[in-house]
Amino acid sequence: GITNRxxxxxxxxxxxxxxxxxxxxxxxxxxxSPMMGTPSDAKKIIAMPDGGFVVTGNSTAxxxxxxxxxxxxTAAGIVMWQTTYGMPGVAEQSQSIIYQxxxxxxxFTGSIMTSGSTEDILLSKITAAGGxxxxxxxxxxxxxxxxxxxxxEATTPAGYGxxxxxxxxxxxxxxxxxxxxxxxxxxxxxxxxSLQLQPRTGLWSGDxxxxxxxxxxxxxxxxxxxxxxxxxxxxxxxxxxxxxLKKSLL
Numbered sequence: 030g031i032t033n034r035x036x037x038x039x040x041x042x043x044x045x046x047x048x049x050x051x052x053x054x055x056x057x058x059x060x061x062s063p064m065m066g067t068p069s070d071a072k073k074i075i076a077m078p079d080g081g082f083v084v085t086g087n088s089t090a091x092x093x094x095x096x097x098x099x100x101x102x103t104a105a106g107i108v109m110w111q112t113t114y115g116m117p118g119v120a121e122q123s124q125s126i127i128y129q130x131x132x133x134x135x136x137f138t139g140s141i142m143t144s145g146s147t148e149d150i151l152l153s154k155i156t157a158a159g160g161x162x163x164x165x166x167x168x169x170x171x172x173x174x175x176x177x178x179x180x181x182e183a184t185t186p187a188g189y190g191x192x193x194x195x196x197x198x199x200x201x202x203x204x205x206x207x208x209x210x211x212x213x214x215x216x217x218x219x220x221x222x223s224l225q226l227q228p229r230t231g232l233w234s235g236d237x238x239x240x241x242x243x244x245x246x247x248x249x250x251x252x253x254x255x256x257x258x259x260x261x262x263x264x265x266x267x268x269x270x271x272x273x274l275k276k277s278l279l
Contacts, residue, residue: 031070032060041068044084044098046106059106063090063113063229069098072139073125077157080104085126085137088113091229094120097139097153099160112160114153114226121151121226124193125179131187133157136214138177138191141167141224148174152191152214153226165224166214172196173203187212 032045047058062069067090074084081103088098096115102108115121123139135157140148153165168175173196180191188211195206210216 035060036066041066042070043067044069044071044086044100046071046074046082046084046102048106057106059102061100061102061108061111063088063098063111072123075126075128077101077128078130081109083126083128083135083157085123085139087122091115092117092119094118094142095122096229097121097123097137097151097226099123099126099135099137099155101157101160110160110230112155113229114155114162114165116224116227120148122176123151124177127180127182128157129182134163135160136180136182136189138180138193140174140176143169146174147172148176150175150177150191150193150195150208151224152177152180152189152210153224154214160228162226162228164214165226166210167222167224168208168216169222170196175206177208183209189214 030045031042033040033042035043043060043062045058045060048056050056067088069086069088069090071084071086073086074082076082081101083099083101085097085099087095089095091113092115096113098111098113100108100111120142121139123137126135126137128135133156134154136152136154139151141151142148147170149170150168151165152168154163155161156163175195176193177191178193180189183190188209191208191210193206194203196203208216
């Protein structure tokens, strides 16, 4: 999550990681940011084979519009490396990340700004050892805010499945989508958009020192609004609509 333990009640939030025991008791808890006093946010945490953790999110440490922020820590919460990824003057954010054991890499998804009110789906691969960029893909749309919210590694053939939200002019609204790529993050050989995200290594982290209070669980019962889905194919621009199919594809 986030904490302002090191910046005060009105200070900027920083990434907060807490490890708890099987009984729910805190083992350790720490705050992280690329630079002390700069805002950062956590969106997704995953466990690593060595007992440590990787967190992905966002930070404005090097760009006021925001960059993707990825941090890897040991089982004791000690920083192994932390890096932001982005382009100057462009807002990038990450929502989810996975570990790929076949080549010891990390793949994250999110969004990248194309204008003041438009965002495109972002998919990027980095090394797990040090966070070095391998490749980044943008999936352009002509309007609206598109974001990848979660992803999974796919097999047979190898690749990635990404899900999130997509804006479409016909519905004038955000629709759910599912995207399947190859192992290089491409949809087809004719539909590919490569990016060069600039990595910036972070330096700071700190130990938290406060009491943690357990919260009461709340049960939520969701209600189905609409069961109907449609197909909307995208490759640089939205093209077709088919209301007869029962799935959404990119």
